[in-house]
Amino acid sequence: MTERDVKTTAPHEAAQLRVLLFSVLREKVGRGTLDLALPAPATGAALLDQLARDYPALAPYRPIVRLAVNQEYTDESVRLEAGDEVALITPVSGG
Amino acid sequence: MTERDVKTTAPHEAAQLRVLLFSVLREKVGRGTLDLALPAPATGAALLDQLARDYPALAPYRPIVRLAVNQEYTDESVRLEAGDEVALITPVSGG
Amino acid sequence: MEDIWIELTKEALDVGAAAAFLATPGAGGLSLFVGTTRRWTGEQETEELAYDAYAPMAEQEMRRLVAQAQGRWPVLKACVLHRLGVVPVAEASVVVGVATPHRAEAFDACRFLIDALKQQVPIWKREHYADGSTAWVQGSAPPALQEEIPSPEADE
Amino acid sequence: MEDIWIELTKEALDVGAAAAFLATPGAGGLSLFVGTTRRWTGEQETEELAYDAYAPMAEQEMRRLVAQAQGRWPVLKACVLHRLGVVPVAEASVVVGVATPHRAEAFDACRFLIDALKQQVPIWKREHYADGSTAWVQGSAPPALQEEIPSPEADE
Numbered sequence: 001m002t003e004r005d006v007k008t009t010a011p012h013e014a015a016q017l018r019v020l021l022f023s024v025l026r027e028k029v030g031r032g033t034l035d036l037a038l039p040a041p042a043t044g045a046a047l048l049d050q051l052a053r054d055y056p057a058l059a060p061y062r063p064i065v066r067l068a069v070n071q072e073y074t075d076e077s078v079r080l081e082a083g084d085e086v087a088l089i090t091p092v093s094g095g
Numbered sequence: 096m097t098e099r100d101v102k103t104t105a106p107h108e109a110a111q112l113r114v115l116l117f118s119v120l121r122e123k124v125g126r127g128t129l130d131l132a133l134p135a136p137a138t139g140a141a142l143l144d145q146l147a148r149d150y151p152a153l154a155p156y157r158p159i160v161r162l163a164v165n166q167e168y169t170d171e172s173v174r175l176e177a178g179d180e181v182a183l184i185t186p187v188s189g190g
Numbered sequence: 191m192e193d194i195w196i197e198l199t200k201e202a203l204d205v206g207a208a209a210a211f212l213a214t215p216g217a218g219g220l221s222l223f224v225g226t227t228r229r230w231t232g233e234q235e236t237e238e239l240a241y242d243a244y245a246p247m248a249e250q251e252m253r254r255l256v257a258q259a260q261g262r263w264p265v266l267k268a269c270v271l272h273r274l275g276v277v278p279v280a281e282a283s284v285v286v287g288v289a290t291p292h293r294a295e296a297f298d299a300c301r302f303l304i305d306a307l308k309q310q311v312p313i314w315k316r317e318h319y320a321d322g323s324t325a326w327v328q329g330s331a332p333p334a335l336q337e338e339i340p341s342p343e344a345d346e
Numbered sequence: 347m348e349d350i351w352i353e354l355t356k357e358a359l360d361v362g363a364a365a366a367f368l369a370t371p372g373a374g375g376l377s378l379f380v381g382t383t384r385r386w387t388g389e390q391e392t393e394e395l396a397y398d399a400y401a402p403m404a405e406q407e408m409r410r411l412v413a414q415a416q417g418r419w420p421v422l423k424a425c426v427l428h429r430l431g432v433v434p435v436a437e438a439s440v441v442v443g444v445a446t447p448h449r450a451e452a453f454d455a456c457r458f459l460i461d462a463l464k465q466q467v468p469i470w471k472r473e474h475y476a477d478g479s480t481a482w483v484q485g486s487a488p489p490a491l492q493e494e495i496p497s498p499e500a501d502e
Binding site: 020022023024026027064065066068071072073074075087089090091092093094095 | 381397398399400402403404406428439440460463464465466467468469470471472482483484485486487488489490491492
């Protein structure tokens with residue numbers, strides 16, 4: 001948390017983010033990685049909204065997607081920083 | 096059961112029995128097999144009483160011994176027949 | 191019958207072989223329990239265990255317990271393997287395993303089998319302590335008469 | 347750390363190696379769960395499964411779940427092995443195992459780990475059916491936020 005607090009993006013700067021997709025989402029979009037710039041304030045919810053607009057195939061999954069930021073599950077209210085590794089996690093089915 | 100009904104010992108005949116001992120009982124008695132003739136009526140309880148008299152080392156275990164007759168656990172009221180394989184089973188500790 | 195593997199042996203037990211035996215297309219999960227010789231029990235240090243058995247009856251009881259498990263859960267395959275003679279610390283004395291379509295029933299059936307084995311199957315262990323002494327371990331209660339064991343029906 | 351074995355691999359899983367890893371002088375019992383590919387789910391026939399993972403996070407979540415189990419039970423050793431890529435029918439996709447001093451806690455900790463893995467670890471399976479069709483399997487609910495998982499303290 002300390003590190004994130006330090007490198008907070010300036011208010012009107014766009015955050016450059018890499019978003020990882022897996023399983024059904026990767027198949028629907030046809031790619032495993034999306035790079036996008038998110039205008040401030042860059043939150044998880046804003047990211048999901050923008051992805052649903054840019055990639056209509058993702059829209060139906062928005063209600064069941066859990067965000068992982070830097071490999072940790074997080075609430076959509078999370079503030080995203082430039083360089084964060086964001087992943088969209090649909091309900092898992094390992095085991 | 097049918098077989099047992101057929102070969103019932105005559106009322107005053109002694110039943111010739113082989114008794115198997117394991118673990119602590121075998122150690123206490125110094126033998127794994129005892130052959131004994133039990134006067135009629137030859138029941139499990141009578142067998143345990145006689146063994147406790149003949150082998151004092153067995154007496155302390157009488158309250159916790161389970162009888163197995165022909166490899167099946169049985170109540171002490173069981174009627175024993177000549178040729179039955181009787182085993183004295185102290186509380187087991189496998190696993 | 192080829193779906194049940196019961197064995198008493200003086201050889202080391204092979205957990206991989208047990209898992210390979212249990213694998214079957216109908217199974218979604220295998221639950222295995224491996225009992226191993228623990229070095230410490232309170233203050234006492236164990237060097238090895240030695241197991242004695244009423245072998246033919248032990249195998250028969252194991253089969254009966256597997257049949258009971260099959261009456262209660264959809265057990266597709268099961269194994270109950272017990273080592274006899276000396277078992278050094280950290281080695282396996284018993285391997286119990288079941289294969290079922292789903293995992294909850296695999297855990298339940300496996301747990302039932304090892305609990306029932308420890309109560310019912312005529313096998314006894316002797317502790318060989320580090321100080322040179324030995325002691326037969328006695329279970330907490332005599333085995334139950336067959337009628338006393340909760341039947342599959344009574345459980346449903 | 348040498349007491350925990352976490353692995354994602356495209357190779358066949360070795361249950362015997364898992365049991366050998368778990369064996370330790372402090373353990374009285376090992377509980378292992380092996381998830382295998384089931385041929386039939388209702389009317390549908392599965393030929394094989396294929397697993398996809400967010401690998402670095404999956405390994406991290408597995409470690410976190412083992413740490414949770416260690417907080418709740420006296421887990422001496424634990425392994426969580428998951429196969430990725432294609433897993434044919436009857437082969438193992440996951441092996442979860444724990445060693446504890448006594449058997450009840452081994453079953454409980456192993457059961458916790460496989461249940462939590464199926465809810466939390468970012469791995470997904472795709473069914474390849476005998477009729478040629480395929481389908482990603484979706485779990486019943488999104489993974490829980492870390493704060494939502496019952497903590498060891500809350501349980502005592």
